[in-house]
Amino acid sequence: MSDVKKIKRGVDIKLVGEADKEFAPDKTVKTIAVKPVDFHGVRLKPTVKEGDEVKAGTPLFYNKDNEAVKFCSTVSGEVAQVVRGAKRRLLEIRVLADKEAEYVDFGAADPNTLEREVIIEKMAASGCWPFLKQRPYNVVADTEKTPKAIFISGFDSAPLAPDMSLLLEGQEKEFQAGINALKKLTDGKIHVGLNAKEKSSPVLTNAEGVTITKYEGPHPAGAVGVQIARVDPIYRGDIVWTINPEHVVIIGRLFLEGKFDARIRIAVTGSEVKDRKYHNTIIGAPVRNFTEGNTTEGNNRIITGNVLTGTKIDDEGYLSIYERQVTVIPEGDEPEFFGWLLPKTDKFSISRTLPSWIQRKFGDKKYELDTNTHGERRAFVVSGEYEQVFPFDIYPVQLLKAVIVQDIERMENLGIYEVVEEDMALCEVVCTSKMPVQSILRDGLELMREELG
Incomplete structure (x- = not known):
């Protein structure tokens, strides 16, 4: 029986705009963008220029401090634009997507039979490594370090958060393959946190090789940092890695199919969204795929992520790599009586x-x-x-x-x-x-x- 940790301090912010538990019709992704701003703790250098042809899994830039770690395109197509800001800071690399995706072949393999170094090399070369975040500092994990544990939060307690069961439905095989790979990266445990008050996804509850802990209480009970503090706190010199469940699935596909298949599911939420549903899409997809013609009139704020930690973008922006929802709420710039x-x-x-x-x-x-x-x-x-x-x-x-x-x-x-x-x-x-x-x-x-x- 799994342990239950009670979180007493916190607060649930209940908002209008939860997504209906059904999927909208799929939309073609014509352009994607990979954004260096999503990645803390790395210095990036582009490896492509405008006009280059790429496949899904082709590196767009790499970490100058660890050249083995690549940040790859999620689609095949042509590099449309390398966007730079002040002082030539790299902001985005945009790729025009082909109708039919072509993938770099990284070779399928059973992670149970591979050495740790081989798993790291495959994940770093394919674009999967940046899914792992390292604490302290919440930066992209260091391939030269070994964490004392890996934590996965299996539920999200943030406002209007999507249902993890829908995000993971039918992906038991991929999730387990991802867990099998992650087990080789730590000498400690892989911790999965679940909601004690709600039924959890069978993809999570049936996973082998993980330690399950249940949490009861208000937000931020679903935040992985709270779960770390309750189970295995971080002290000076400690290293812990974290990863989202949907990214474990993508790692699993890498080992099962030998390709960087970055398909994900997201929820489109918020009081200013007309048709609030779940969407099948891909990392880096344009936000207009979900908001165009689907928001109320007026001055609204589009957020990639939730209202607490998400990033403000315009309707020409793109999904951030670590987010699982898009939220639209009023801007709130109208004068208020008294x-x-x-x-x-x-x-x-x-x-x-x-x-x-x-x-x-x-x-x-x-x-x-x-x-x-x-x-x-x-x-x-x-x-x-x-x-x-x-x-x-x-x-x-x-x-x-x-x-x-x-x-x-x-x-x-x-x-x-x-x-x-x-x-x-x-x-x-x-x-x-x-x-x-x-x-x-x-x-x-x-x-x-x-x-x-």
């Missing part, structure tokens, strides 16, 4: 000063929220609000203040190794001081990585 002073019931708050607190606490109210922060940045004070939604044994405000003043020793002592941006996303939501908590933490993580490695 602003925050008016005691409305449609405002989300954890404070008892607003009447909506009663509905959230004792009812099943769903909110139609926008991006308005209802205030500007102000003095950063200790209010005790962070601790209500932050289920780590860490002083969050003190940690962020240490980051702001770049006090490396204090950052280390206050537990920065244990957290990444998504772990503190709720702190940003409830922050009275309106601090950009996630970006502050990312600055701290980058400073620690540069100074201490």
